[in-house]
């Protein structure tokens with residue numbers, strides 16, 4: 001089967017679900033690298049690896065979804081629960097701008113306590129006070145929650161946020177796009193089904209938003225679920241063309257209820273395989289992001305030879321994975337050195353992958 005996949009990759013033909021499963025399960029991981037790089041260079045012919053100078057902030061940790069894989073959420077009455085005012089968020093953004101940040105990835109818990117106006121004001125004030133920042137705000141489950149609390153349709157919520165200046169939304173909340181998996185890991189089920197995530201992204205694309213897609217693997221999913229996830233993304237990208245990039249990362253277990261049910265966490269070998277298979281399967285995605293943050297800097301660096309053309313964000317602040325016992329930090333200098341050492345030219349980009357500076 002590897003020869004068929006090689007021939008298809010060279011000819012620019014699409015691989016099937018069965019072939020994807022073979023690559024995930026049976027192919028040698030070293031056979032995957034040159035195949036994935038072939039597709040990477042077809043989409044991005046220059047030996048450039050991009051990164052974004054960004055920060056990952058949160059406006060509230062109050063959440064009533066209680067996902068079993070999450071260590072970040074707090075109940076409303078928890079002593080360390082917080083919901084920041086718009087003014088506090090603007091102060092945090094001001095600090096980020098002083099560090100050179102050009103994008104803020106902002107996410108929060110699913111709270112019944114905030115009106116639509118709060119989210120709209122967050123976007124509008126960010127645009128007004130910090131035009132140098134790209135607001136990359138609110139994942140699909142948050143958009144669904146805003147819709148539920150406000151009584152507006154998902155499309156109407158997205159339209160209001162767009163009017164305030166939002167142009168891109170992050171891909172969080174997909175975990176693994178398989179209802180079998182969602183049923184096992186999410187207490188939100190059956191509300192947080194595959195269709196909910198894809199509907200938000202489809203509606204966003206139809207309104208002119210660009211969005212990212214993610215996958216958090218390494219818990220209770222089977223290989224078939226991973227392929228189903230990639231199939232949902234590939235089909236939606238065929239339909240709308242609205243995805244900018246795909247970002248896979250592995251589940252971090254500490255302080256989560258799900259951690260007790262996961263026998264073995266996914267390591268670097270699985271990550272590199274996941275990167276390469278994603279690049280090969282998602283033949284209609286221009287960018288696949290290697291994650292120094294979730295997988296470690298060395299594994300992230302190797303992933304640049306397994307299909308990754310982007311090294312993600314500097315993520316100056318990050319709380320969600322930190323709550324799950326995972327701490328990792330970097331600087332622009334370190335990121336550019338890692339990229340150079342891997343044999344590529346580093347370039348700073350915007351959320352939409354416009355090159356801002358070559359190093």
Ligand code: SF4
Pocket residue numbers: 063064065066067070071072073108109110141
């Ligand atoms: S993952 Fe998001 S939606 Fe789920 S409990 Fe955590 S904060 Fe809430």
